[in-house]
Amino acid sequence: MKLQLHKAFGRETSVSEHIRPAEAKDQREMSEHLRMLAHAVMQTDDAVMITTVFGIIQFVNPAFERYTGYCAQEAVGRTPALVKSGEHPSVFFAELWKTVRNGKVFRAVFTNRHKSGKIYYEEKTITPIRDAGEEITHFVSTGRDVSSRVLAEARLDYLAHYDVLTQLPNRRLFMTRLDLAISRCQRDSTKFALLFIDLDRFKRINDALGNAAGDKMLAKVASRLCEIAHVPGSVARLGGDEFTIIFESSKSLKTGSQLAEALIAAFADPFEIEDRELFTGISIGIAAYPDDGEDIESLIRHADIAMHQAKSQGRSTYVNFSPVMEGGTPEDLSIEASLRSALKNAEFEVYYQPIVRPGDQRIVAVEALLRWHSPQHGEVPPSRFITMLEETGLIAPVGRWVLETACAEIKALEQPGLEPVILAVNISGRQFRDGKLINDVRHILQTTGLAAAQLELEITESILIEDASAAGKTLVELAALGVRLAIDDFGTGYSSLSYLRRFPINTLKIDRSFVTEMESSPDAVAIVKTIISLADNLGLEIVAEGVETAGQLALLSAFGCAKLQGYLFSRPLPLAGFSRLLNPPGAGYVTEMAGSGEEALKLVVR
């Protein structure tokens, strides 16, 4: 019995010290203790395995049998490789043997294989056992099954680093990989390209077909990107419809531009979603390491700037970053300086673009559009200076000036017997939020005498989404003044349509891009039709922007769109030109307009 204990559980002295030393002398009590120990080992819920110094299994307990699926007879005489999964590299076992042969304890979570082939995880402690002469005679391994914990951790880790919808790395993992790519390329003096990819107007798919279809589309987009980019793990989804690729040239594709071209070509093919063929273009911005940035932040910022540049150039295109794209180029700075004195120097003018109804094409409304005639820079388009006005805070005085000028000028055009037109004025986000808008509008309506019901303020969807409760309050106050409210560029912004019910909106202006695409894309037609019927259901008026062709006019009339705006009818005109359109000599109203540009207008007057 003594021998057995010694053999199995370690040095006699340590055992007897451990178990009631005073009583251990007695032979009968000793065998009691041994029985207790044997029971403990046999009944513990931890797997116990004892091997020789050569790793031959001599003993396993019932818990071992349960965990591994091997009975004692099958295990004894074999080595622990019996449950080897092949998941650990050989250095892992080398380290294990080195540690225990040096008489130290080895602890680790082992990935093992059950007899059935199933993987399980065992948190294991391997302890060398010494005899009375300090010689290592055996190793004892105790372990417990921690599979559920390990799997939960792995799941959490996956969720923290992967996007569940597309199975692609998420923003966090992308950042880590970008950091690794920078370190590697820095060490090897090599280059890579960072591609920022954004789907063109993906929101319209979500809006028209629902989020489930949108999700399917994103998953298919992800696999198509991976197919073309080739290198596993290089494609990531940042969120929404934004993807990235970290690209270190391949055999067939050498540069970021070549990859971008291949991607754009691949997106010319449709995606099959719920028995429909859907198309989406992609806009790509490229920043190269190290030329366009040597750290994570500047590479991401520059690829993003290039991507937005690609978007503004139209669909399905790519742009390589260039430093002139960053704000604050010398030209921008000089434009900004001139802009500061433009109001004082009377360089601004309000132009007017008519909005007509189909059929008789009578002018029912007009949009005020700001123009800047700069002595230094010539005609600067609003796309260039409106953002600058917002960034510098100049939008407050300039916006107020536009509102006041337009209200006064349109009021002055009123004639007895002629139905007054509605005046639409664009309001920027900053103006909307600065708190003075309500008072300004009230004051301007009083001083100019324009009827509140004749003024329509155009805001963008983003204003409503960014701070819905504050925006709602302002909208309610504006509505209380009696002015009308329109959502400009509708369909390009955010997917939530719920706000349309919540806010006192009168009009939706369908974004020009949908109107432009209608003749070539059935999707655009579906979207325009959906927006029109949505507006009908909600009792909203609808204006289609950017009508340029007779074909678009025909489609929009057929869909029942009540108001139309675009070059087909007239470009934005200075006050005098608009006044001639509105009150042509001989009275009546415009029955036919064609061409584009002030000169090209052909007026047929009744």
Ligand code: C2E
């Ligand atoms: P918006 O409010 O959506 O105005 C419509 C834009 O589409 C105008 O550009 C107009 O000239 C253009 N447009 C109209 N019909 C057609 C067409 O058939 N084809 C094409 N290709 N374009 C057409 P614009 O005047 O360059 O203004 C651009 C944007 O600048 C406006 O877009 C608006 O967001 C902003 N903006 C203009 N004036 C003001 C202003 O006084 N205040 C504020 N906050 N923003 C303004």
Ligand code: MG
């Ligand atoms: Mg507008």
Ligand code: MG
């Ligand atoms: Mg618009």
